[in-house]
Amino acid sequence: MPMIVGVGAAVTTLLVLRALRRRLSPVVTSKLACRCGKIQGEISAIRQDSIRIHCYCGDCREYAKFIASLGEQGDTTIGEYGDSRLVQVCKSALKITQGHELIKLARKAAKPDGKGQLIMHRYYASCCSVPLYNTVDFLGFVGVFTDFLDEHCMEYAGPIRMFPEEALGAPPNPEADVSFPDLFWKQLRYLWWRKCGPFDYTQEPVYWASASDTKKDD
Ligand SMILES: [Zn+2]
Ligand SMILES: [Zn+2]
Structure with a gap:
C-alpha cells in the first residue's frame, strides 16, 4: 500500500511540475x-506544447x-537531405485571416476498398502551389510548414x-530523435481540440500518390 501511495505522489508531482512549466512557458506567435x-494567417502557441x-x-x-508540379515550379520545399520542416502545434493555435478559399485539400489516395481514405489531410495553397499544413481529422495537432512562417517560428522547441x-544522405548535425512518450502525451493532451481550427475535411481532395493519373488543373 505505501508503495502505491509513493507512486501516486510521484506521478502527481510530475504532473504538477509539467503544468507549472507549461504555465511559465511563453506563447510564441509566428505569421503565416x-x-x-494571398493567404495570410498565424500560429500562436505555447512553446512548451509545440x-x-x-x-x-x-x-x-x-x-x-x-x-x-501543380504550379509547374522547379523549387520545392524539400531540404538538402530530403527533409520537410514543420512545427507541430495544437489545432486551436492556427488561424487563417485571408485567402481561406484558396486553401485546398490533398490526400495520398482513396482506400482500395473505396471506403474512406488514407488518414493524413494535407492542405496547400492553390494560388502559388506550396504546401501549408498537414493534419488528421481525429487528432488535435497540426504540422505547419516553417517555409511559410516568419522567423519567430524558430523560437519553438526542437x-x-x-x-x-x-x-537522402546523412545530415552532418543530425537533430535529436523524436521522443515517442512525449509525442504520445502531446497527442493525448491535444485531443480535446481535435475539432478546432480552419480545416475543411469534406473538400474534394486531389490525390498525390499516383500523381500522373489524378493530377487536376484547379
Ligand atoms: Zn513525412
Ligand atoms: Zn499563394
Whole structure:
C-alpha cells in the first residue's frame, strides 16, 4: 500500500511540475503567408506544447513534388537531405485571416476498398502551389510548414527528426530523435481540440500518390 501511495505522489508531482512549466512557458506567435501572399494567417502557441520537426519520410517528399508540379515550379520545399520542416502545434493555435478559399485539400489516395481514405489531410495553397499544413481529422495537432512562417517560428522547441532512415544522405548535425512518450502525451493532451481550427475535411481532395493519373488543373 505505501508503495502505491509513493507512486501516486510521484506521478502527481510530475504532473504538477509539467503544468507549472507549461504555465511559465511563453506563447510564441509566428505569421503565416503563402509564397504569393494571398493567404495570410498565424500560429500562436505555447512553446512548451509545440515542437519543430524535420521529417525525412518519402511520403512528404512525394507530396512536396506533386504540389510544386501543380504550379509547374522547379523549387520545392524539400531540404538538402530530403527533409520537410514543420512545427507541430495544437489545432486551436492556427488561424487563417485571408485567402481561406484558396486553401485546398490533398490526400495520398482513396482506400482500395473505396471506403474512406488514407488518414493524413494535407492542405496547400492553390494560388502559388506550396504546401501549408498537414493534419488528421481525429487528432488535435497540426504540422505547419516553417517555409511559410516568419522567423519567430524558430523560437519553438526542437528540431527533432522523424524517419531519419529515409533521409537522402546523412545530415552532418543530425537533430535529436523524436521522443515517442512525449509525442504520445502531446497527442493525448491535444485531443480535446481535435475539432478546432480552419480545416475543411469534406473538400474534394486531389490525390498525390499516383500523381500522373489524378493530377487536376484547379
Ligand atoms: Zn499563394
Ligand atoms: Zn513525412
